[in-house]
Amino acid sequence: MTISKSKYLALGAALLLAITGFAGTKEQDDADRHNRAKADYVYMSMLDAKINHDIINYYEMAQRARALNPADTTIGYYAGLTGYLIDQQSYSPDSEEIEASFALMKNYVYANPDDYTSARIFFNALRRSGNIDEGVKLWKMLHEYYPTRPDVTYAYAQVLTSTDDSLSLRHAMELYDSLEVINGQSIGLSSNKMQLMMMLEDTVSTLAELRRVLNAGPAVVENNVFAGDVFNALGMPDSAIVYFNRACEIDSTSGQAYYSRADFYKELGDSIEYERDVLNAIRMPSLDPDVKAGILRDYVGTYLGDSLKTEQLDAVFKDVISQHPHYAPLHYLYGSFLAIENNYEEAAIQISFGNDLEPTEDEDMWERAIRLWVAAGNREEARRVGDQALTYFPDNQSLMIATGSAIGTTDTIAALQYFNRALESLDSTNTYGQSIVYTYMGDMYSADDSISRAMPYYEKAIEVNSNNRIALNNLAYFIAITGGDLDRAEELVCKALDIEPDDTSALDTYAWVLFKKKRFKEAKEQIDKLLEMSDENAADVWDHAGDIYFMNGLHEEALEYWERAHELEPDNKLIEKKVTHRTIFFE
Numbered sequence: 001m002t003i004s005k006s007k008y009l010a011l012g013a014a015l016l017l018a019i020t021g022f023a024g025t026k027e028q029d030d031a032d033r034h035n036r037a038k039a040d041y042v043y044m045s046m047l048d049a050k051i052n053h054d055i056i057n058y059y060e061m062a063q064r065a066r067a068l069n070p071a072d073t074t075i076g077y078y079a080g081l082t083g084y085l086i087d088q089q090s091y092s093p094d095s096e097e098i099e100a101s102f103a104l105m106k107n108y109v110y111a112n113p114d115d116y117t118s119a120r121i122f123f124n125a126l127r128r129s130g131n132i133d134e135g136v137k138l139w140k141m142l143h144e145y146y147p148t149r150p151d152v153t154y155a156y157a158q159v160l161t162s163t164d165d166s167l168s169l170r171h172a173m174e175l176y177d178s179l180e181v182i183n184g185q186s187i188g189l190s191s192n193k194m195q196l197m198m199m200l201e202d203t204v205s206t207l208a209e210l211r212r213v214l215n216a217g218p219a220v221v222e223n224n225v226f227a228g229d230v231f232n233a234l235g236m237p238d239s240a241i242v243y244f245n246r247a248c249e250i251d252s253t254s255g256q257a258y259y260s261r262a263d264f265y266k267e268l269g270d271s272i273e274y275e276r277d278v279l280n281a282i283r284m285p286s287l288d289p290d291v292k293a294g295i296l297r298d299y300v301g302t303y304l305g306d307s308l309k310t311e312q313l314d315a316v317f318k319d320v321i322s323q324h325p326h327y328a329p330l331h332y333l334y335g336s337f338l339a340i341e342n343n344y345e346e347a348a349i350q351i352s353f354g355n356d357l358e359p360t361e362d363e364d365m366w367e368r369a370i371r372l373w374v375a376a377g378n379r380e381e382a383r384r385v386g387d388q389a390l391t392y393f394p395d396n397q398s399l400m401i402a403t404g405s406a407i408g409t410t411d412t413i414a415a416l417q418y419f420n421r422a423l424e425s426l427d428s429t430n431t432y433g434q435s436i437v438y439t440y441m442g443d444m445y446s447a448d449d450s451i452s453r454a455m456p457y458y459e460k461a462i463e464v465n466s467n468n469r470i471a472l473n474n475l476a477y478f479i480a481i482t483g484g485d486l487d488r489a490e491e492l493v494c495k496a497l498d499i500e501p502d503d504t505s506a507l508d509t510y511a512w513v514l515f516k517k518k519r520f521k522e523a524k525e526q527i528d529k530l531l532e533m534s535d536e537n538a539a540d541v542w543d544h545a546g547d548i549y550f551m552n553g554l555h556e557e558a559l560e561y562w563e564r565a566h567e568l569e570p571d572n573k574l575i576e577k578k579v580t581h582r583t584i585f586f587e
Contacts, residue, residue, distance in 0.1 A: 080104030255287025408444030435465035
């Protein structure tokens with residue numbers, strides 16, 4: 001039986017009353033001492049569960065310790081924290097239970113202001129829950145306890161800034177002023193102060209503060225870029241461009257200056273000036289590679305599909321990578337760009353290079369490298385990369401499946417070893433994952449035209465997960481083309497379409513099953529749904545459409561569809577025969 005948290009807490013309290021409720025004074029004291037000692041033991045077990053990231057045991061131990069010793073605020077804090085964490089994983093968090101959790105955390109934090117880490121954790125929970133008022137009270141208490149800690153003062157000012165209260169905003173200003181007295185003027189502090197001034201709609205003070213920044217360093221690039229940003233935010237573009245230009249003139253190698261001006265031009269909608277500056281920014285060695293990766297990501301998105309820009313983009317990528325050859329995200333980004341351009345081998349090389357630089361950073365990029373090597377036609381390299389990836393991530397089923405799929409058409413025996421390894425690594429209750437693996441095993445044989453060997457794996461996939469729409473569709477299709485039980489094929493594909501009504505592959509299968517059952521009018525209705533959804537179809541879809549239209553007496557349209565199929569598969573003799581003789585043929 002599953003017990004809810006509220007019932008679990010009530011049960012713990014009831015048990016505690018049952019233990020202590022009928023004892024005399026001495027027995028009561030002995031029971032209390034026993035429970036405190038037991039609570040301490042449970043508390044240590046809870047900390048062990050925390051270290052091992054066992055959230056369920058962490059939660060249960062914390063609640064048990066709390067029930068045994070409700071007076072201990074430290075245990076109460078962890079009971080509150082674990083209760084909150086569990087609630088956040090729920091689809092519908094219980095507001096009353098969250099408040100109860102916060103109350104336990106608050107009791108400890110306010111009683112122990114020296115535990116700064118726990119206070120920060122409590123604040124993060126408050127912030128996620130939108131409880132700003134309690135957050136303000138918490139930082140006020142911490143600021144009073146740590147009056148000389150700049151980080152506490154800064155955090156208190158930040159939380160005050162998140163309110164809409166003008167008095168709180170002015171108090172935040174006083175806090176920033178106090179930090180400036182201690183640490184001196186800085187762009188960071190001035191930026192925060194000016195944000196407050198803008199919130200208070202005090203343009204005069206905002207410009208006065210900006211003049212202070214410029215007077216402190218009139219020839220400093222960062223100060224001029226900052227001025228440009230402020231004037232732009234104030235709706236004064238003519239003044240903004242003066243300072244952006246000045247920043248670029250002060251240091252013609254400043255990537256940040258060019259990037260800031262590029263952003264300004266982008267906002268104005270001046271694509272020519274934006275492109276000029278953004279390319280200058282990318283090529284500056286001084287600009288952080290993280291920023292460059294972000295710029296390139298946006299730039300590629302803007303000009304994707306523009307054949308005139310492809311060569312230029314390729315040159316920019318090579319230039320930037322030559323500046324930062326050991327920065328993996330740039331190789332990943334370049335690889336993605338090359339893949340979009342269908343240059344699969346070079347894309348695989350770049351992704352693999354990034355993986356070699358940061359081999360344990362991103363499991364997904366290893367899988368992507370495997371699939372790119374397959375797309376490039378180099379299945380042996382795909383297998384080598386898969387084996388290398390599995391040395392870093394030995395329990396990753398996706399890598400096992402990708403590696404098995406990579407060699408499935410060339411070495412089915414070896415591929416089965418990877419698939420079976422994936423099945424063995426799955427928990428016995430993970431029927432969803434098992435079904436996926438069986439589907440890939442079926443796909444491996446169907447790709448090798450071993451349909452009779454593929455079908456049992458699709459059957460197994462459906463057996464462990466009856467809602468596997470890919471297996472449902474594939475099995476239905478192979479039943480139809482091998483002359484099997486067409487009633488069962490229709491049942492299977494209809495279930496697939498119930499799960500995903502817009503699945504174009506299933507619509508094609510359903511149309512073909514109906515065609516095989518000589519229900520030509522219904523077959524046309526289904527193929528028409530598919531054709532209305534997409535004009536980019538595989539050759540077999542156009543071939544099916546041609547056959548279906550022909551049997552509905554629409555011979556000219558049928559020929560058009562066969563011709564489209566033949567364009568995609570010019571070596572298909574059966575389709576060529578239909579086009580040549582302008583009539584239907586069967587294998």
